[in-house]
Amino acid sequence: MSDTNAIYKDARDRMGKSIEALESNLGVLRTGRAHPGLLKKVMVEYFGSTMPLDQVASVNAPDARTLTVTPWDKGALAPIEKAIRDSDLGLNPNNKGDLIFISIPSLTEERRKEMVKNAKHYAEEARISIRNVRKQSLDEVKKLSDMGEDELKRAEGEVQKITDEYVKKVDEVFDRKEAEILG
Numbered sequence: 001m002s003d004t005n006a007i008y009k010d011a012r013d014r015m016g017k018s019i020e021a022l023e024s025n026l027g028v029l030r031t032g033r034a035h036p037g038l039l040k041k042v043m044v045e046y047f048g049s050t051m052p053l054d055q056v057a058s059v060n061a062p063d064a065r066t067l068t069v070t071p072w073d074k075g076a077l078a079p080i081e082k083a084i085r086d087s088d089l090g091l092n093p094n095n096k097g098d099l100i101f102i103s104i105p106s107l108t109e110e111r112r113k114e115m116v117k118n119a120k121h122y123a124e125e126a127r128i129s130i131r132n133v134r135k136q137s138l139d140e141v142k143k144l145s146d147m148g149e150d151e152l153k154r155a156e157g158e159v160q161k162i163t164d165e166y167v168k169k170v171d172e173v174f175d176r177k178e179a180e181i182l183g
Contacts, residue, residue, distance in 0.1 A: 011137040015166040024127040034061040034104045044083040069100040123174040134163040
């Protein structure tokens with residue numbers, strides 16, 4: 001029976017990673033409130049290489065409508081400003097000479113609906129990933145040769161129970177983000 005426990009643990013670990021990926025993807029969706037995670041995926045061309053913004057500057061949210069980006073090297077100001085402007089976030093950075101201010105505009109109804117649509121897409125990707133883990137786990141369970149038919153049904157039921165638990169978590173994470181976007 002310890003073989004099935006290992007399969008269950010592996011399924012939980014891999015399904016948990018799907019939830020983490022979903023939360024990471026949803027974290028960069030703009031909700032109308034300023035938060036440093038908004039710039040998480042911005043890549044900056046600096047000294048001939050491309051690197052994440054957080055490796056060349058610190059990002060802070062002094063209030064709900066403003067982000068400040070303070071580069072560790074003043075020479076990075078222009079590349080950072082360009083990277084933010086060129087990103088698909090629709091932000092307009094304002095270079096103040098030693099740091100960059102970004103005013104976060106209120107989201108239009110159309111933009112909010114687009115954000116919810118993106119969030120739904122990320123949630124569906126997570127559900128698909130979880131179902132793939134379920135399929136792989138069921139295949140592993142069926143490969144166990146020492147199982148009787150009753151044990152097999154019980155193990156399949158347990159894998160389905162774990163799957164349902166993680167799909168419910170995806171729905172909860174999505175519902176929270178949807179309320180945040182629309183709120």
